[in-house]
Amino acid sequence: MVKLLATIEHAVKKPIWDCRMCGQCVLHSTGLTCPMTCPKTLRNGPCGGVREDGRCEVRPEMRCVWLKAQTRSERMPRPWREEFDDLRPPVDGRLRGTSSWLNLLTGRDRVTPQGWDAGEREA
Template sequence: LSCPMNCPKQMRNGPCGGVRSNGKCEVNPDMDCVWVNAWDGNKRLHDDAYPIQVVQPPVDNRLIGTSAWLRELRHKTASDRTAS
């Protein structure tokens, strides 16, 4: 499988349209397009329920360099406090 977070153009919902005919990235010609790899991996899974076609929200660049885990824990802790 492939992680779209590795896309140099930060494309989260499919290829940019600049994929080369050999499946390589437009920005980095030595790199396989992460979306070509993702679709190939999805086909190998034979799983129609795999969420590759679920539209993802854009990346919030303000959060670069921060921890998603800490953000989730803080949110959960705050939710637990209000539920008590």
């Protein structure tokens, strides 16, 4: 049943959002733009290599995923629009290929990898 759900989720999300099945979907907070489509798989905004014309430094033929996400997020309903600037934890590689829907329901997508804490500060 778990595999079936992941297959259905991928069949729905891949053609619409180019889903990469990271298992921790954040489409709602990134203007319905999958950050995993960034060649560097950045989860928290653009790198320093965005070209002046908004193109990606790694793949110049594509627009920066994060510029696209920012534009789209401005059109989202208020609660989602406000989440755009939230700090997202790194992707837990153990969830790759699993259903983010199931991970959301079970809370598995909110467990941060060991050693990472958004509240940590440098001493």
